[in-house]
Amino acid sequence: MNSKLFYLQRLLGYCLGFVLFYEPFMLFGKLTESFFVETGFTSIHVPCARIPLANVLTGEWLASGPTSLFFCLLLAATSLWFGPLFCGRLCPAGGFSEFLSRLLPDKYKIDWSKYVPILPLRCGFFAGFLFSVLLGLGAPCVYCNYYALELFAGFLHTGHLLGASVSLMLTFFVCYIILGLFTKGGRGYCNLLCPVGAMCSAFHAAGSCLPGTFKMQVDKSGCVGCGICANQCPMRAISVKNGKAAIDIRHCIVCGQCAHKCPKHAIKYLSNIQVKEEQQ
DSSP, X not given: OOHHHHHHHHHHHHHHHHHHHSTXXXXXXXXXXXXXXXXXXXXXXXXXXXXXXXXXXXXXXXXXOHHHHHHHHHHHHHHHHHOSHIIIIIOHHHHHHHHHXXXXXXXXXXXXXXXXXXXXXXXXXXXXXHHHHHTTOOOTTTTOHHHHHHHHHHHHHHSOXXXXXXXXXXXXXXXXXXXXXXXXXXXXXHHHTOHHHHHHHHHHHHHTTSTTOEEEEEOTTTOOOOOHHXXXXXXXXXXXXXXXXXXOTTTOOOOOHHHHHOTTOOEEEEEHHHHXXXXX
């Protein structure tokens, strides 16, 4: 696939995510109306795993409504079997952050993986999110990049920052400027702070132990260790070890960027059964 077609495909995926999950469209909620009688409220907060996850932890899961709970379950199931497809193919917030980073040359951007321990910070923030909810201190929307982007989109449409708070404006600046525009790969928030992304990655890592699950796979016989995939990965999930590329699925969002850029076509999105068949 040529570069223009690949990036157009990715862009269309994020546009689809915007139409499915953001106002004024919210097609995901409208599509589920055929199956659920909504008992909660209808807004961008419905297709967001933060609130149902918090409610499940506190035992107030019925307050989320069936659409929110279904979305949370759908994220978990797809991540377990196919990887974090929502993060890598549909999430408008992550996609906007990543494409925003392409506006600057790499020399102006920070590769956080070189300066901070990404995985401990990611797990620590996710654990902090869970414990804060259990202690009654959680405020899932206060630092939500998902909600902050909707407010920004609403501002472009109406000229008014309806529902905005200082915390959300600060969240937008941190997520999309510091951890987006000035971050290599543009996925700083996704990699460090997003509890939904951490949840999806945890299910992806657990699913890798099951037969038939999918993930990005490196063909060691074809890999020449050039490092192009590692440089192109928006999540900084790839490193070159012993002359071969290695993908850390605890960060991988199966966006396909590495497979597209690999000059030897040594990276593919396959199930572990397909890998065994190819090796025979």
